[in-house]
Amino acid sequence: TQLLEQSPQFLSIQEGENLTVYCNSSSVFSSLQWYRQEPGEGPVLLVTVVTGGEVKKLKRLTFQFGDARKDSSLHITAAQPGDTGLYLCAGGGAGNNRKLIWGLGTSLAVNP
Protein backbone atom coordinates (compact mmCIF):
# COMPACT_ATOMS: atom_id res chain seq x y z
CA THR A 1 0.00 0.00 0.00
CA GLN A 2 1.37 3.39 -0.98
CA LEU A 3 1.43 6.00 1.78
CA LEU A 4 2.42 9.65 1.91
CA GLU A 5 3.51 11.15 5.21
CA GLN A 6 3.50 14.90 5.68
CA SER A 7 5.39 16.80 8.32
CA PRO A 8 4.92 18.79 10.35
CA GLN A 9 1.23 18.21 10.89
CA PHE A 10 0.75 21.71 12.33
CA LEU A 11 2.84 24.84 11.98
CA SER A 12 2.26 28.28 13.44
CA ILE A 13 4.71 31.02 12.51
CA GLN A 14 5.02 34.79 12.40
CA GLU A 15 4.68 36.81 9.24
CA GLY A 16 8.00 37.11 7.44
CA GLU A 17 9.43 33.78 8.57
CA ASN A 18 10.48 31.00 6.23
CA LEU A 19 9.21 27.44 6.47
CA THR A 20 9.52 24.05 4.83
CA VAL A 21 6.90 21.33 4.65
CA TYR A 22 7.81 17.75 3.79
CA CYS A 23 6.05 14.92 2.02
CA ASN A 24 7.70 11.50 2.26
CA SER A 25 7.04 7.99 1.08
CA SER A 26 8.79 4.66 0.69
CA SER A 27 7.11 4.32 -2.70
CA VAL A 28 8.04 5.85 -6.02
CA PHE A 29 5.50 8.16 -7.61
CA SER A 30 5.27 9.12 -11.26
CA SER A 31 4.25 12.62 -10.24
CA LEU A 32 3.56 14.60 -7.12
CA GLN A 33 1.14 17.45 -6.65
CA TRP A 34 0.78 20.10 -3.98
CA TYR A 35 -2.59 21.62 -3.12
CA ARG A 36 -3.63 24.40 -0.78
CA GLN A 37 -7.00 24.37 0.91
CA GLU A 38 -8.73 27.18 2.76
CA PRO A 39 -11.44 26.53 5.36
CA GLY A 40 -14.78 25.68 3.81
CA GLU A 41 -13.36 25.26 0.31
CA GLY A 42 -11.97 22.45 -1.80
CA PRO A 43 -8.23 22.00 -2.40
CA VAL A 44 -6.67 24.05 -5.18
CA LEU A 45 -3.78 22.70 -7.19
CA LEU A 46 -0.54 24.69 -6.77
CA VAL A 47 1.97 22.66 -8.77
CA THR A 48 2.77 19.28 -10.27
CA VAL A 49 6.31 17.89 -10.31
CA VAL A 50 7.13 14.90 -12.47
CA THR A 51 10.91 14.60 -12.85
CA GLY A 52 13.27 13.44 -10.11
CA GLY A 53 15.21 16.44 -8.78
CA GLU A 54 12.79 18.89 -10.37
CA VAL A 55 12.44 22.31 -8.75
CA LYS A 56 9.52 24.62 -9.48
CA LYS A 57 8.95 28.12 -8.17
CA LEU A 58 5.65 29.87 -7.74
CA LYS A 59 6.34 33.38 -6.43
CA ARG A 60 7.51 32.81 -2.82
CA LEU A 61 6.86 29.07 -2.96
CA THR A 62 9.54 26.60 -4.05
CA PHE A 63 8.66 22.97 -4.71
CA GLN A 64 11.18 20.19 -5.06
CA PHE A 65 10.74 16.55 -6.09
CA GLY A 66 13.32 14.15 -4.67
CA ASP A 67 15.82 12.50 -7.00
CA ALA A 68 14.25 9.11 -6.36
CA ARG A 69 10.69 10.50 -6.75
CA LYS A 70 9.76 9.29 -3.26
CA ASP A 71 9.63 12.62 -1.48
CA SER A 72 8.94 16.28 -1.99
CA SER A 73 9.26 19.55 -0.14
CA LEU A 74 7.52 22.89 -0.20
CA HIS A 75 9.47 25.93 0.98
CA ILE A 76 7.78 29.26 1.60
CA THR A 77 9.89 32.39 1.87
CA ALA A 78 8.73 35.37 3.91
CA ALA A 79 5.37 33.85 4.79
CA GLN A 80 2.31 36.07 4.76
CA PRO A 81 -1.06 35.68 6.51
CA GLY A 82 -2.58 34.89 3.12
CA ASP A 83 -0.48 31.70 3.03
CA THR A 84 -2.53 30.29 5.90
CA GLY A 85 -4.24 27.04 4.99
CA LEU A 86 -3.95 23.28 4.75
CA TYR A 87 -1.17 22.14 2.41
CA LEU A 88 -1.72 18.72 0.90
CA CYS A 89 0.56 16.57 -1.20
CA ALA A 90 -0.79 13.89 -3.51
CA GLY A 91 1.17 11.26 -5.40
CA GLY A 92 0.32 9.91 -8.83
CA GLY A 93 0.73 6.17 -9.20
CA ALA A 94 1.17 3.83 -12.12
CA GLY A 95 -1.23 1.51 -13.85
CA ASN A 96 -4.57 2.05 -15.50
CA ASN A 97 -6.45 3.21 -12.40
CA ARG A 98 -4.22 6.07 -11.42
CA LYS A 99 -6.08 7.70 -8.59
CA LEU A 100 -4.02 9.94 -6.41
CA ILE A 101 -2.57 8.93 -3.04
CA TRP A 102 -3.08 11.75 -0.52
CA GLY A 103 -1.10 12.86 2.49
CA LEU A 104 -2.93 14.02 5.62
CA GLY A 105 -1.81 17.62 5.19
CA THR A 106 0.13 20.31 7.01
CA SER A 107 -2.01 22.97 8.64
CA LEU A 108 -0.17 26.29 8.43
CA ALA A 109 -1.08 29.42 10.37
CA VAL A 110 0.81 32.63 9.61
CA ASN A 111 0.24 35.23 12.30
CA PRO A 112 0.46 38.94 11.49
Place this chain on the structure above:
Amino acid sequence: DTGVSQDPRHKITKRGQNVTFRCDPISEHNRLYWYRQTLGQGPEFLTYFQNEAQLEKSRLLSDRFSAERPKGSFSTLEIQRTEQGDSAMYLCASSLAAGFNEKLFFGSGTQLSVL
Protein backbone atom coordinates in the same frame (compact mmCIF):
# COMPACT_ATOMS: atom_id res chain seq x y z
CA ASP B 1 -15.45 29.44 -17.05
CA THR B 2 -17.53 27.16 -14.86
CA GLY B 3 -15.60 25.06 -12.39
CA VAL B 4 -16.85 22.11 -10.40
CA SER B 5 -20.06 22.94 -8.59
CA GLN B 6 -21.61 21.11 -5.69
CA ASP B 7 -25.06 21.37 -4.23
CA PRO B 8 -26.02 21.95 -1.50
CA ARG B 9 -23.11 23.72 0.23
CA HIS B 10 -24.44 22.80 3.64
CA LYS B 11 -26.80 20.08 4.81
CA ILE B 12 -28.07 19.48 8.32
CA THR B 13 -30.03 16.32 8.87
CA LYS B 14 -31.23 14.10 11.64
CA ARG B 15 -29.74 10.69 12.25
CA GLY B 16 -31.51 8.04 10.20
CA GLN B 17 -32.51 10.33 7.34
CA ASN B 18 -31.32 9.92 3.76
CA VAL B 19 -29.39 12.66 2.02
CA THR B 20 -28.33 13.20 -1.60
CA PHE B 21 -25.60 15.48 -2.90
CA ARG B 22 -25.05 16.59 -6.45
CA CYS B 23 -21.84 17.38 -8.32
CA ASP B 24 -21.53 19.04 -11.71
CA PRO B 25 -17.99 18.57 -13.05
CA ILE B 26 -16.15 20.65 -15.59
CA SER B 27 -17.93 19.78 -18.80
CA GLU B 28 -15.12 18.18 -20.80
CA HIS B 29 -13.74 16.17 -17.86
CA ASN B 30 -14.26 12.43 -18.07
CA ARG B 31 -13.25 11.48 -14.53
CA LEU B 32 -15.23 12.35 -11.44
CA TYR B 33 -14.22 11.64 -7.85
CA TRP B 34 -15.95 11.74 -4.51
CA TYR B 35 -13.92 12.32 -1.36
CA ARG B 36 -14.78 12.77 2.29
CA GLN B 37 -12.78 15.07 4.54
CA THR B 38 -12.89 15.80 8.24
CA LEU B 39 -11.41 18.89 9.85
CA GLY B 40 -7.64 19.17 9.51
CA GLN B 41 -7.30 15.90 7.60
CA GLY B 42 -6.57 15.11 3.99
CA PRO B 43 -9.26 13.92 1.60
CA GLU B 44 -10.36 10.31 1.98
CA PHE B 45 -11.16 8.60 -1.31
CA LEU B 46 -14.71 7.28 -1.63
CA THR B 47 -15.25 6.39 -5.27
CA TYR B 48 -14.57 7.50 -8.82
CA PHE B 49 -16.07 7.33 -12.28
CA GLN B 50 -14.61 7.36 -15.72
CA ASN B 51 -17.46 8.60 -17.88
CA GLU B 52 -20.51 6.73 -16.58
CA ALA B 53 -18.60 3.71 -15.28
CA GLN B 54 -17.88 3.48 -11.56
CA LEU B 55 -14.35 2.08 -11.59
CA GLU B 56 -13.51 1.89 -7.92
CA LYS B 57 -15.21 2.15 -4.57
CA SER B 58 -13.38 2.42 -1.27
CA ARG B 59 -13.56 -0.65 0.95
CA LEU B 60 -14.22 1.75 3.81
CA LEU B 61 -17.49 2.76 2.21
CA SER B 62 -20.48 1.01 3.73
CA ASP B 63 -23.49 -0.18 1.79
CA ARG B 64 -25.34 2.93 2.95
CA PHE B 65 -23.34 4.96 0.43
CA SER B 66 -24.12 4.88 -3.26
CA ALA B 67 -23.01 7.06 -6.14
CA GLU B 68 -24.20 7.38 -9.70
CA ARG B 69 -23.14 9.19 -12.82
CA PRO B 70 -25.90 8.13 -15.19
CA LYS B 71 -24.94 10.00 -18.34
CA GLY B 72 -21.29 10.56 -17.68
CA SER B 73 -21.92 14.17 -16.70
CA PHE B 74 -23.24 15.13 -13.24
CA SER B 75 -23.04 12.73 -10.32
CA THR B 76 -25.02 12.12 -7.17
CA LEU B 77 -23.88 10.70 -3.86
CA GLU B 78 -26.56 9.29 -1.59
CA ILE B 79 -26.17 8.35 2.04
CA GLN B 80 -28.95 6.27 3.49
CA ARG B 81 -29.81 6.07 7.20
CA THR B 82 -27.26 8.71 8.12
CA GLU B 83 -25.18 8.34 11.28
CA GLN B 84 -23.37 10.98 13.30
CA GLY B 85 -20.07 9.58 12.06
CA ASP B 86 -21.06 10.59 8.53
CA SER B 87 -20.66 14.25 9.47
CA ALA B 88 -17.90 15.60 7.22
CA MET B 89 -17.17 17.67 4.14
CA TYR B 90 -17.98 15.75 0.97
CA LEU B 91 -15.82 16.89 -1.91
CA CYS B 92 -16.27 16.26 -5.59
CA ALA B 93 -13.43 16.62 -8.07
CA SER B 94 -13.14 16.16 -11.80
CA SER B 95 -10.24 15.66 -14.15
CA LEU B 96 -9.34 15.00 -17.73
CA ALA B 97 -7.44 11.75 -17.38
CA ALA B 98 -4.11 12.37 -19.07
CA GLY B 99 -1.65 9.64 -18.27
CA PHE B 100 0.22 10.02 -15.01
CA ASN B 101 -0.10 13.80 -14.82
CA GLU B 102 -3.71 13.88 -13.70
CA LYS B 103 -4.87 17.19 -12.22
CA LEU B 104 -7.93 17.34 -10.03
CA PHE B 105 -10.24 20.33 -9.88
CA PHE B 106 -12.31 20.37 -6.72
CA GLY B 107 -15.68 21.83 -5.93
CA SER B 108 -16.30 23.77 -2.73
CA GLY B 109 -17.80 20.72 -1.07
CA THR B 110 -20.97 19.89 0.79
CA GLN B 111 -20.67 20.17 4.56
CA LEU B 112 -22.88 17.53 6.16
CA SER B 113 -23.90 17.69 9.80
CA VAL B 114 -25.82 14.75 11.22
CA LEU B 115 -27.57 15.57 14.50
